Amino acid sequence: MSATPHAGRTIAEYALSNVFRQGLGIVSAVVRPMLLSPELYGLWNLLKTIPPYASFAHLGARPAARYRIPYNAGGGADAENTRIEDTIFVGSLLTNLPIVIGASAWAFIGESTPEARWGMLTVAAWILLNWYHEHLLTLQKAHQGFRAISAANYVISLAMFCLLPLILVMSIYGLYASMLLATAAGTLILRRDLRRSQRPRFDFRLYADLVRHGLPIMLFTLTVLAARTCDRFLIASLIGTRELGYYGIATMILTFIMNIPTATREVMEPQLMRDLHVADEDTALRDYLFRPLFTTAYAMPLILAPVFTLAPTAVRLLLPQYVPGIPSVHILAAGSFFLGLIYITRGIVVARGWQTSAAIVGGCAVALNIALSAGLVRAGFGIEGVAVGASVGYVLFFWGICRLMHTRSNGHIRGWTRTMIATTIPFVVMVASAACVIALMDASGLPALVAPVLGLCVYGAVNVGTVMVARRLYPELSDFTIRALLGRGEKEKVRHDHQRLR
Template identity: 30%
Template sequence: MSQEQVPTAHQKSAFKNIVHFTSSNFYRHMLGLATAFFRPGLLGPELFGIWSLLNVVPFYANFAHLGTRSAMRFKIAELAEKDSSALNLFTHTTLVVTLVATTVLAIIMAGYAISAPLSPEMEYGLYAMAVIIFLNALYEHYGAEAKGYHNFTLVSQTTVIRYTLNFVFGLSFILLWGLYGALLALGLSCFISLCFLLRKIPISLPSAANMPLAKSLVKTGSPIMALDLVNLTLRNIDKVLVASFLGAKALGIYAIAGILVGVMINIPGSSREVTEQLLMAEDKQRSREAILEQYMIKGIRLNAYFIPLVIAVMCYALPVFITWFLPAFNESILPAQWLLIGAFFLTLSYPVRGIIVFNQWQAKAALIALISVLVAVILLVITLSTSNNLTSVALAASLSFVALFFLLSWFVYNKYQLPFSQFLKEVLNCLVPFSVLIVSYLISTELTALNWPILLSQLLSGLIFLVLYLPLLYRATKSGYISIPTKLLKKLKFDKG
């Protein structure tokens, strides 16, 4: 075997971490998907809408660290083998900032629940979420420490424990106590998984906080966090506006779409987390052009050609599942399918985000990405003001995903001073698999309109998609336009043998 064929320690670490982390996150989302589909069936559209709105809270509360956790993760990678005392100061200070900010947020939520005219379910839901975000802040902090040390195996184990418990508790408790049972399951599973995590790693105690360092961490980490916050807002603004304009029941119908998108973006999202961490630790000596090619351009191509397979499976399985098991949610089928198709562009933006983080362009990129949020708000408000059609809402949200990908991609190409023709060429190549996905989906809608048995029409739809898509995928792989990491897998096997 030639020298260049032997995988480096960096490649082995990256591959192993991506496999572990992606597998656990895929397991998490599969259980989440199962939980999500029995949960609406047990709660009904209106209570499920309230649950979905409450569930937005922990996502935003997860930013209460004010960027210190983001900075801490990269500092761990830098200081882990150099200065343990300095490293402890970073982790302790981050924990103090996180706990103080989360406590303030929990008090505000409780105060709002007491003073505002809310339904009993929303009021007690906010009380429960005030406790849950505190537990989750601890869980995420110690999980970030483990990721900083590249201990993705421990993170993966904890993820499996947490979401297995959430599934078991959720099914049991919802049957007993409805919405309150769902909230109890969420909190209890977080608490038990936190205890498991704390048994496996040294516990950072908030005893050595340094306020000048805290300010420095916020200054360093808030730009890293900013882009994530924009991305989160883009994925949740449609839910908030649907609840505001159409009420909890409509949100319960629409929220099925968000669940499926969450599952779909698991693979590019998990890979991004691992590769960003390794980039910060080891790849700074490589040229920016090599990083751009390896982590962004190749990543976009891979997502563009393989994500449609995931989208197609979900789009054609969903009508069967909803019709058979959740007939009260039949109205969710079309919005969910269109939002899944639109989220194709959301997955393409993940490799772009990685290169932005590597070059520390997050603050400027977040300002550019805010344009996509503005696009989403304008389109959604116009749509909801003129119609209560949830499919139109999904299309409006999808257009904001398109805007995000184009804006961030153009931002990076412009920063690298690359010609517009190169940018246009890559974008058009990404649209080839997308166009096949769209054409096959439109054919499937015609089959569905024939009122054939739902299973038959969806199986035929899937077959038509494969007939159209597999030759395209084969050609892209054969020509070397996209590369599947089978060579690395073979190298690892050879090395172990």
């Protein structure tokens, strides 16, 4: 039975809303540092890192519920779904409240500036608001409420953009208000068409069972988050918020770059879980590990091309007070090559049940990252040293995951050494070509708008040439094209969701 036109239209609207959210989000993210000083922008970068950690307080119960609810709905077990929905509502609230209370207490007790105190109060309110927002989002996804999610994406993005003038009027306090107002508006949209329990009841045994199934997946995701954000806490504690503001330009760019491998993972993982029941081991590894690793490894240098060549000029023209952050942008961009590959490995890790071991590997990489970064800061390398530590941490994380997969498979993964060599080549070419182009642009003396364009052409020619040579050597790159790089991910996601609703 094919999907109805209504279902297909709903999924298309959902995909378009994600594109709109990301596009307008880029504009808003660029405007914010224009309106704030580096100190206040650094404070904001530190504060906004806290709520994502609080979103893990449910200990994995939400993702487990997201799979169970549609399964129960298919069997007509509405009463069981009511129990699940009530339980995750109360359970996630109880696990979030200590964080909210702690953040509020710090705002009143801790010695800090007024901006930081009000910022922590905002974080406390934001965590509580996010708790309800993410609860509703879980239910909408479980009940296939993509239209409500699409509407919320539009509302939040537009609200964040339209409320930017508050920063002009109220400085960072306007940013605090805009974040709360935009999230609240999106939450109201998500409430529609959902059943609301008058007196939600909590089932401890059910919540513990949900945690037991969801915790391993959550641990690995939490480790990746720690790998991506520990550098901000280090800079704030060892150097200061002004330098964190400079570094925030690098993390802002990295966040948008990582949307591409993240989208690939979202498409790939459901297909992997489905095909593991019918595909043999070699086929699963070829389609869901080796081929995506090849494609991502050779795509990342092209995706990062504007970061190495155009970003410095853009920062000098649009954000001149953040010029000291440019070297960190380049260093962190190089490390993000391996961060993108980490996202690709998650499908096999989850499918094989290796999440806990992978989280341990990631935790070791994060610890080494912190130790190296702190040592480089004490040696006088500043935020550039932290960027180096973070990048080395990504490399160690990826290599550790690869070693784990190879060991757990008893070394029977054929073509492993070949894949590791092949995926390292584009990184070496990327770093070498970027370093040469950046040096030439700085020494050329060409006009500000000419040098980066020429640099982009040279860098692009070298890395596109690498792809063309690699396509002749590796069959895994046979379907790698610029069209696939730019548009296939979202198209495939729509197609997959369309099939899932059949």
